Amino acid sequence: MSDATDPARSVPLDGRNIDQHLGALRGEGALQRIGHVDEARPFERRPWRREATADDDSYYGLPLLKESVWKWPVPTYFYVGGLAGASAALGAAASLFGRGKLPRIARRARFIAAAGAVASAGLLIEDLGMRKRFIYMLRVFRPTSPMNLGTWLLSAFGGCAAAALLPGRIGDAAALASGVVGLPLTSYTGVLLANTAVPLWQEARTTLPPAFVASAAASAASAFELMSLGPRERRVVRRMAIAGKLAELLNDLAMEREVSRVELVGEPLRRGASGLLWRTATVCKISSLIASLLPRKPRWARIAGAVLGTAGALATRFAVLHGGKASARDPHAAFAVQR
Numbered sequence: 383m384s385d386a387t388d389p390a391r392s393v394p395l396d397g398r399n400i401d402q403h404l405g406a407l408r409g410e411g412a413l414q415r416i417g418h419v420d421e422a423r424p425f426e427r428r429p430w431r432r433e434a435t436a437d438d439d440s441y442y443g444l445p446l447l448k449e450s451v452w453k454w455p456v457p458t459y460f461y462v463g464g465l466a467g468a469s470a471a472l473g474a475a476a477s478l479f480g481r482g483k484l485p486r487i488a489r490r491a492r493f494i495a496a497a498g499a500v501a502s503a504g505l506l507i508e509d510l511g512m513r514k515r516f517i518y519m520l521r522v523f524r525p526t527s528p529m530n531l532g533t534w535l536l537s538a539f540g541g542c543a544a545a546a547l548l549p550g551r552i553g554d555a556a557a558l559a560s561g562v563v564g565l566p567l568t569s570y571t572g573v574l575l576a577n578t579a580v581p582l583w584q585e586a587r588t589t590l591p592p593a594f595v596a597s598a599a600a601s602a603a604s605a606f607e608l609m610s611l612g613p614r615e616r617r618v619v620r621r622m623a624i625a626g627k628l629a630e631l632l633n634d635l636a637m638e639r640e641v642s643r644v645e646l647v648g649e650p651l652r653r654g655a656s657g658l659l660w661r662t663a664t665v666c667k668i669s670s671l672i673a674s675l676l677p678r679k680p681r682w683a684r685i686a687g688a689v690l691g692t693a694g695a696l697a698t699r700f701a702v703l704h705g706g707k708a709s710a711r712d713p714h715a716a717f718a719v720q721r
Contacts, residue, residue: 440713447579447710450703452509457699459505460571463536464598464695465605466498467564470543472602472622474561477554487606487615488557492546494605495560499540506536528574535570539563568598575706581647581719582709583702589640590702593633597695599626604670604691607684620674627671627691634664634698646718650705659701666694 440446473491476484507516519533542563545556572591575583583590603623611619638660642648650656673679673687709715 439717441717443713445711445713446716449707449710450580452703454700455505455508457696457703459502459509460594460699461601461696462498462505463502463571464568464594465601466495466502466543467539467567468598468602469498469605470495470539470546470557470560470564471568472561472606474558474564476618477557484615484618486609486611487618490606490609492543492553492557492560494602495539495543495564496547499536499543502536503540528570528577532567532570532574535563535567539567569595575702578706579716580706580710581644581712581715582641582650583706585641585644585647585719586637589633589637593630593637593698596626596629596633597698600630600667600670600691601626601695603627603674604688604695607674607688607691623674623687623691624671627667627674630695631664631667631671634667644715644718646712646715647709649712649715650708651701654704654708656701656703656705656708659697659704663694663697663701666690666697670694 469491473488473495476488476491480488503516507513510516516533519530520537522530523534524530539560542556542560546553546560548556569591572594576587576590578584586593599622603619603626606619607623638648638651641651651660667690670687670691673683673690676683679687
């Protein structure tokens, strides 16, 4: 018997019987586990032993779906990618329509976009566990797959954002291109989540993408509120902050109402850690909007509003992630959607 098939050989007992000498388990996907594995006989296949009884509203009281293994890099990427895409779009608009009167916004937006593209790629690679896996997703182009399309969007955005740092017409043209590509970058993560069977994410398929777009706009405005700008540029950022934060709150309200049409599905946004994160995000966003509405506000108020807006955007991403995990763990939620 070869070493690779020897049951006595030490292998990770996660139920998948993968020999790490043949294929290393890296990234968050390696955290998946399958229960009811006999440690003495890990290679023997047998049916699960269920102690639960049949239930009209669930499958023997067991979760129908596997819980996502995503951790902090994924919701952080949702925020960073949205911030970079919205900043690139703002910078492109400032260059195209500002007539040279918004130079700081146009210039700094390019640096935010480039830094965000690098950070986004790093966060995704951290999640995947290997750089090769990110590159391998570029071997095909599949518009029907939000994950594959998102990889192409991020790659194109990163190239344009890097080229936008060059001086002259090449940099200007690349900045406009990064602004165009940055717009779908702000929304595709919402489409990606909604294109799953997780009840909370799937039921929010209409409102989740626009909620992420509005949150990205508010995040970009909050980032620019922290900067020293001229009077005209501050007015532009203030208008974007008010519009983005108001749209963010309205879209969050619409999303909460949409998922609450089925009470069990909307439960994670009202209870537990995800519910606490969701409420915290709402309080931060309301406070940030009030700070942006103040006329002639002092610098400390502008900074406080920007920090609260950033915290609200981040908390929203983490609330959606943990809410989806709780929704997948609920053995009744998936059946409630079908009824």
